[in-house]
Amino acid sequence: MSPDIRLQRWFEAPLDVVFDAYTDPDAQRALRAGGPDSIVESECDLRVGGEWIIRFGPSSAPYVERNVFHAVERPHRLVYASTTECRMDRTSNR
Amino acid sequence: MVSHMPKYVSLDGTFSALADPTRRSILQLVSTGPTSISDLARPFGIALPTVLEHVRILEETRLLTTEKVGRVRECTLGPERLDEARQWIETFRMWERRLDGLDRYISTRTGRRA
Numbered sequence: 591m592s593p594d595i596r597l598q599r600w601f602e603a604p605l606d607v608v609f610d611a612y613t614d615p616d617a618q619r620a621l622r623a624g625g626p627d628s629i630v631e632s633e634c635d636l637r638v639g640g641e642w643i644i645r646f647g648p649s650s651a652p653y654v655e656r657n658v659f660h661a662v663e664r665p666h667r668l669v670y671a672s673t674t675e676c677r678m679d680r681t682s683n684r
Numbered sequence: 685m686v687s688h689m690p691k692y693v694s695l696d697g698t699f700s701a702l703a704d705p706t707r708r709s710i711l712q713l714v715s716t717g718p719t720s721i722s723d724l725a726r727p728f729g730i731a732l733p734t735v736l737e738h739v740r741i742l743e744e745t746r747l748l749t750t751e752k753v754g755r756v757r758e759c760t761l762g763p764e765r766l767d768e769a770r771q772w773i774e775t776f777r778m779w780e781r782r783l784d785g786l787d788r789y790i791s792t793r794t795g796r797r798a
Contacts, residue, residue, distance in 0.1 A: 593695040595776050599783045603790045611790050621785025 609665035613642060622646045638662055642670065651676060695772055697745040698765045706730070707738050711747060711761065720756040 601608045611617045615632040622630045622644075629649045634642040642657040653676040661669035701707055710724055725735040739759060742748035746762045 593772060595772070595779060597776075597779050597783060599787070601787060601790055603794045607794060608786075608790060611786060611793065614789075617786060617789040620789040621782045623785070 605665035698769045701741050701745040714759045714761050718758040718760050
């Protein structure tokens with residue numbers, strides 16, 4: 591058994607706006623913003639097999655989230671596998 | 685949005701065991717240090733067989749471990765299961781926070797008040 595986390599959210603905006611916002615670097619900065627020392631850098635190659643690398647957290651020891659896209663079907667569906675690394679530990683989720 | 689965390693195989697059992705207030709109190713008591721079964725029964729004013737049943741459930745889910753020390757059976761906290769439950773909750777909260785942030789970002793883009 592693998593306990594899933596399922597979240598549903600209603601956004602009051604057109605589908606393409608929501609879809610585009612999700613991988614937008616400015617949006618990533620907004621939704622991962624931390625303390626004054628924190629950084630959020632997002633580079634996104636939005637295509638199947640493409641990588642989406644996000645560095646976030648304190649600038650001294652940022653987390654690095656590596657995502658690989660499995661499906662890019664704008665504006666309805668986005669599937670990616672994600673691995674997050676930091677200096678202290680290594681977790682993986684998908 | 686789905687997040688698979690395959691290493692947490694016993695999360696159902698953990699949350700089910702934690703759903704009972706007496707079992708949560710037992711865990712709190714045990715968290716202060718190794719506690720004998722009879723010491724567990726005393727503060728709750730419940731019969732020994734009832735305590736034993738709670739301990740059995742907590743032991744099955746490995747929230748608790750017991751060990752025979754001389755003539756008494758001592759209970760100790762098994763921390764990994766609580767850590768797993770905490771991590772599940774934290775991951776859930778992380779995604780909630782991110783979607784809140786995404787909502788705020790989208791509402792500034794569309795001129796809608798958040």
